[in-house]
Amino acid sequence: MSEYLCLGGKVVHTLGNERYAPLNPASYVFNHCLNTCRLLLVFVSSFPPFPLSLLQGCRRTFFNMPQQKDIVKIAIQMPGAYPQLIQLDQKKPLTAVIKEVCDKWNLPGPDNYALQYADGIQTYITESNRIDIKNGSILRLTKAPGRCAEDLYKGIQSSDSGVRCDSLKLLADVSTDITFAQEFISRDGHSLLVKIVEDAHEAPLIMTHTLSAFMELMDHGIVSWENLSSVFIKKIASFVNAKVLDTSIQQVSLAILESMVLSSSSLFNEVKQEITLERLISHLQVTNQQLQTKAMALLMAMLLAGGEADRQELFEFLEKRNLRQYIHKNIIHSSSSVGDEMAHYLYVLQTVRLNHLEARMRTPLDSYNQEQRDMLHGLRQAAFEMESESGLSNERRRSLCAKEFKKLGFSNNSNPGLDLSRCPPGLLALDTMAYFASRYPDAYSRFVLENSSREDKHECPFARSSIQLTLILCEILRIGEPPSETGSDYHPIFFAQDRLLEELFCICIQLLNKTWKEMRATQEDFDKVMQVVREQITRTLSSKPTSLELFKNKVNALNYSEILKLRQTERLHQEETLSPPVLELKERLKPELLELIRQQRLNRLCHGTLFRKISSRRRQDKLWYCRLSPNHKVLHYGDVEEQTETPSIEALQEKIPVADIKNVVTGKDCPHMKENKGKQTKEVLDLAFSITYDVEEYSLNFIASSRTDFCLWTDGLSVLLGKEMSSESMHSELEILLSMEIKLRLLDLENVPIPDTAPPIPKPPSNFNFCYDFSQAEQ
Numbered sequence: 001m002s003e004y005l006c007l008g009g010k011v012v013h014t015l016g017n018e019r020y021a022p023l024n025p026a027s028y029v030f031n032h033c034l035n036t037c038r039l040l041l042v043f044v045s046s047f048p049p050f051p052l053s054l055l056q057g058c059r060r061t062f063f064n065m066p067q068q069k070d071i072v073k074i075a076i077q078m079p080g081a082y083p084q085l086i087q088l089d090q091k092k093p094l095t096a097v098i099k100e101v102c103d104k105w106n107l108p109g110p111d112n113y114a115l116q117y118a119d120g121i122q123t124y125i126t127e128s129n130r131i132d133i134k135n136g137s138i139l140r141l142t143k144a145p146g147r148c149a150e151d152l153y154k155g156i157q158s159s160d161s162g163v164r165c166d167s168l169k170l171l172a173d174v175s176t177d178i179t180f181a182q183e184f185i186s187r188d189g190h191s192l193l194v195k196i197v198e199d200a201h202e203a204p205l206i207m208t209h210t211l212s213a214f215m216e217l218m219d220h221g222i223v224s225w226e227n228l229s230s231v232f233i234k235k236i237a238s239f240v241n242a243k244v245l246d247t248s249i250q251q252v253s254l255a256i257l258e259s260m261v262l263s264s265s266s267l268f269n270e271v272k273q274e275i276t277l278e279r280l281i282s283h284l285q286v287t288n289q290q291l292q293t294k295a296m297a298l299l300m301a302m303l304l305a306g307g308e309a310d311r312q313e314l315f316e317f318l319e320k321r322n323l324r325q326y327i328h329k330n331i332i333h334s335s336s337s338v339g340d341e342m343a344h345y346l347y348v349l350q351t352v353r354l355n356h357l358e359a360r361m362r363t364p365l366d367s368y369n370q371e372q373r374d375m376l377h378g379l380r381q382a383a384f385e386m387e388s389e390s391g392l393s394n395e396r397r398r399s400l401c402a403k404e405f406k407k408l409g410f411s412n413n414s415n416p417g418l419d420l421s422r423c424p425p426g427l428l429a430l431d432t433m434a435y436f437a438s439r440y441p442d443a444y445s446r447f448v449l450e451n452s453s454r455e456d457k458h459e460c461p462f463a464r465s466s467i468q469l470t471l472i473l474c475e476i477l478r479i480g481e482p483p484s485e486t487g488s489d490y491h492p493i494f495f496a497q498d499r500l501l502e503e504l505f506c507i508c509i510q511l512l513n514k515t516w517k518e519m520r521a522t523q524e525d526f527d528k529v530m531q532v533v534r535e536q537i538t539r540t541l542s543s544k545p546t547s548l549e550l551f552k553n554k555v556n557a558l559n560y561s562e563i564l565k566l567r568q569t570e571r572l573h574q575e576e577t578l579s580p581p582v583l584e585l586k587e588r589l590k591p592e593l594l595e596l597i598r599q600q601r602l603n604r605l606c607h608g609t610l611f612r613k614i615s616s617r618r619r620q621d622k623l624w625y626c627r628l629s630p631n632h633k634v635l636h637y638g639d640v641e642e643q644t645e646t647p648s649i650e651a652l653q654e655k656i657p658v659a660d661i662k663n664v665v666t667g668k669d670c671p672h673m674k675e676n677k678g679k680q681t682k683e684v685l686d687l688a689f690s691i692t693y694d695v696e697e698y699s700l701n702f703i704a705s706s707r708t709d710f711c712l713w714t715d716g717l718s719v720l721l722g723k724e725m726s727s728e729s730m731h732s733e734l735e736i737l738l739s740m741e742i743k744l745r746l747l748d749l750e751n752v753p754i755p756d757t758a759p760p761i762p763k764p765p766s767n768f769n770f771c772y773d774f775s776q777a778e779q
Contacts, residue, residue, distance in 0.1 A: 072133050077118060078141040081105050094127055101141055114144040116177075119653035120639050124179040131697065136655060148174065149183035156192060161206065168209035175216035185222050190214065194232050204246040211252040218259065225263040230270065233260070237274035240283075240298075247291050250283070254294035261301040268305045277314075281321050285330070289339065292331070296345040303352050304483075315353065319498075328495035332546065343488035350494045351483040357501060358480040361428040365420035372427070375434050376416060379463075380404045382437040383448040407452040409461025419463060424480070425470040432505040433466045440506055447513055457523055460516040464526070466505075469512060472534050473504055476541065484683055492546045507552050508537055518560040532563055539566075580757065585745065586738050593737045597730060601716035606630055608646060609709055611702055625652060626702070632720065633658050635691075637700070656700060660693040664717045666710075672701040689714055 070090045077083040084104060088097060095110070102110040115125040118140040123129070125139065133139075143151070152174075155167030174180050184190070193214045196202060202210065218225065239245060239253040257275065260267040275298075283295035303311055318324070327346065331338065338346070365372050384404050398414075406413035420430055437444040451459040474480070477491075479501075497503050512533050521529050536558050545551040608627025625647050626637035638652035667673065670690040687704040704710035711729030718725050 072137070073135050074133060075138045076101055076115070076141055077138065078105065088133065090130065090133075094125065094130060098141070105141075107141075112144050112147050113141055115139045116142055121176070124177050126179055134654070134656070134698070138653075145177070145180040145183045149180060149187055149189065153184065153187050153189050153192070156189075156196075161203065164202075165206050165209065168206060168213055172209050172212040172216060175213050178220050178222075181217050181220045181222060185217060190217050190223055193217070194228070198229075198231050198235055200235060204249060208246065208248040208252060211249065211256065215252055215256055215259070218256075225260050225267060228260070228267075233267075233270055234274055237271065241274075241276045241279045243279070247288055251291055251294050254283070254291075254298050258294075258298045258301045261298065261305045265305065268302070272302065272306075272310070277317055278321075281318075281323060284323070285326060289336065289342070293339065293342050293345070296342060296349075300345045300348045300352075303349070311352070312356075315356070324495050324498070328492070328546075332492050332495060340488060343490060344486070346495075347487045347490040348483045350490045351478070351481070351487070353494075354477055354479050354501070355482075357428055357474075360431060361424045361426050361474055361479060363426045364423050365417045365427060365430060367415070367417045372430065373417075375430055376420075377401075379408060379433055379437055382441060383408060383445055405463075408448060409451070409459075409463035409465065411461075411464060416463070419467060422467070424474055425467060428474065428501075429467040429470040432470050432502055433463070435499070435502040436466075436506045436509060439502070443506070443510060447510065451513070458521070459523075460513050460521070460529075461523075461526075462509075465512055465530075466509060468526075468530050469508055469533065470505060472530065472537065473501055473508065476534070476537060477501065484681055486681075486684065491541060492544055493541075493548060493551055496547050503548055504537075504551075507548070507555065508533065511536060511555055514556070515560050532560060535563055581755075582742060582746075586742065589738060589741050590734070593734060593741065594725075596737065597715075597725065597733055598719045601712060601719055601725070602628065602632060604712045605716040605720075606632075609713065610640070610644075610705070612705065613703075626700075627652065628658075628716070628720075635661075635700075656691070656693055658720050661691050661717070661721060662694070663692045664714060664721065665690050665692065666714060670701060671699045672703075686710070689717075691717060 072088045072090060073085070074088050075083055075085050084101060086101070094115075098113055098115060099110040101115075102108075102113060107113065116122050116139065117125075118138040122140070124145050125133065142148075152167050152171050156164055156171065158164050158167070171184070175184065193210055196210050197207070197214070200207070217223070236253050236256055239249050240257065242250070257271050261271050280295055280299060284292055284299075286292055303314060306314065327349075331342065331346075365376070367373065380401065384407070402413045405416045408416075410416040410419050412418040420426065447460075448462055451462065477500075491500075494500050512529065515532055515536070516529050519525060519529055519532070536555055540551060540555040540558060543554060545554055605628035608625055610623055610625050613622040613624060623640050623642060623644070624637060625640045625644070626635060627646075627649065628635055629649060635656045635658065636649050636652040637654045637656075638647075640647055640651075666689040667685050670688045672690065673685060673688050684703060687707065687710050688702065689704070689710065690699045690701045692699045702713065704713065708729060711727035715725040715727050715730050
């Protein structure tokens with residue numbers, strides 16, 4: 001190890017095996033002061049190289065010292081120069097700050113330089129975003145964005161292919177920064193990229209970098225997608241349509257077309273004309289998952305952007321190409337698991353397809369529509385043996401029809417169309433009944449005839465049950481709800497059947513009849529039976545059955561007695577004895593159990609959580625990780641790559657001292673929710689939370705991946721701030737722990753009734769002269 005002595009204001013050191021880092025002339029040497037426990041800065045005029053560990057210690061102490069509101073303590077570095085530790089005055093113009101930094105390094109032309117973050121996303125520092133600089137940030141002095149844009153603009157026009165390739169690769173990296181993007185676009189650099197694509201003379205690697213850079217530039221929304229020429233669009237489409245081409249080019253081309261389709265209806269129509277759907281489907285049938293996902297993204301964009309006629313046309317094409325069967329066989333049942341992005345697109349496909357039923361669901365039966373009347377009478381004719389009605393009078397015919405409609409379970413047997421006037425489910429209920437009667441005629445007849453032979457109060461009304469069951473299925477499958485931006489809850493069974501709703505209805509209506517008999521239900525129990533059936537369907541679908549047969553077996557195994565057992569088990573977990581002695585015991589146990597939950601929350605924060613960034617133009621395109629230090633004093637966070645396991649604290653470059661955290665806000669009170677007010681769904685609002693720190697001018701914004709993570713983090717942050725935990729998860733866990741502890745403590749009192757009140761304390765005796773005299777007993 002190196003040893004340091006301070007002699008006459010200068011540092012004397014001895015060399016060891018320590019790693020060395022250079023330090024600027026205003027370096028800091030620290031000595032512990034026993035009285036104040038603070039590190040003192042010693043400025044030296046001449047110095048040796050400093051070990052890296054001492055530089056890090058210097059940085060920690062420097063940044064943790066008290067400071068003014070507008071002063072931020074940061075480090076600035078530049079390759080080949082000694083780092084500077086400065087106190088950045090946020091009120092001082094940025095140009096003046098850069099000039100001072102350049103003067104210390106004797107650099108001419110400060111206008112040619114700019115500051116950017118050295119760690120994580122290397123964003124340029126501007127007057128608009130400088131407020132985001134935190135204590136402890138490491139900045140880098142680099143080329144000004146204008147100078148960098150000019151150099152790259154010249155580089156991509158070089159006659160040397162190597163220079164062009166390197167310039168375009170760097171361009172793709174730095175174009176993620178909006179400040180650079182504005183400078184490059186102001187030089188008409190994006191048009192230069194368009195020309196490279198239109199000419200299509202470059203090698204595949206150069207073309208990939210060109211397309212990637214173009215995509216990053218367009219993502220900022222500075223240039224409208226509608227400004228692109230037809231030649232460019234055709235060229236991008238040709239990359240996708242090509243049978244033999246580098247997959248990297250095709251992936252970026254698919255992403256570009258997706259953005260075009262979602263930007264305007266005119267571009268949607270142009271892309272639709274140029275793209276070959278056969279080739280697009282073929283990209284779904286490859287083993288490359290990234291290419292497969294990008295192809296699915298474009299397909300979903302076309303479904304969402306198109307009108308009803310376009311959507312129907314596309315669905316008909318997909319059905320002809322058996323896309324559903326392919327997804328079920330080669331994506332859902334593939335050896336590798338379905339990725340988050342692909343799961344989202346499968347969810348979107350399911351939602352859009354099921355929402356085709358919304359029109360029928362919201363349309364009541366029209367008694368004057370002959371086709372609908374024929375369907376209604378077809379139910380009656382399929383259930384009962386028809387006698388010739390030609391010789392019957394009109395009154396006799398109406399009476400016979402009314403009688404048979406009553407047996408079918410319609411409430412308004414004289415005018416059964418009134419039963420189907422409620423929306424939802426509207427005509428969808430008539431469709432499901434007609435499908436059941438035509439697809440499974442034996443089961444349909446058995447259901448109707450079996451119930452028509454029972455007593456009136458015990459019969460299960462087919463029509464009334466069917467209407468209510470159709471409504472339940474619409475609610476479970478969320479028909480009519482637009483797809484969520486973050487949803488990924490798809491049903492594998494959807495891709496196993498062409499007509500999922502109708503097939504589910506056919507199974508569940510027979511299940512309903514079975515459950516009705518098991519419950520020995522009467523007409524008064526109708527709502528109870530429907531609640532049980534809803535529970536049977538919901539529990540079975542939550543297990544994600546992959547085929548209709550598997551769903552049928554599982555839902556029939558979940559009979560009424562099993563539902564009662566599950567309810568009883570859940571009730572036992574939730575139920576508490578409400579006698580005052582037990583309630584008093586619970587109150588005494590609460591502090592200990594709350595402390596246990598607090599420790600669990602802090603441990604969870606120390607382990608950390610992976611969060612997704614959701615931008616306005618792209619869905620969940622980046623990941624970042626946040627975790628609490630083991631000493632519970634600092635929050636560390638930073639960007640991470642896909643499929644990264646728990647990163648070390650050292651790998652997370654950004655940090656916030658817990659002592660600086662002022663408040664935790666959730667939902668619509670979060671800064672990032674206020675910025676996009678009206679654009680966020682309730683689902684996203686329920687998962688959003690932010691922490692404000694320093695003087696409540698800064699915030700760190702989160703969107704949890706689940707409600708569980710939301711509760712864990714908001715509780716943990718409340719504990720760090722010394723506040724009470726308030727999430728529903730905390731209340732649920734506290735109740736479970738209390739229930740378990742109470743049951744353990746009352747094991748010895750099993751079958752012993754606990755009185756509501758304690759036994760009365762007897763009155764004191766009239767005197768206390770009841771001492772036993774042992775001396776007399778011994779005689």
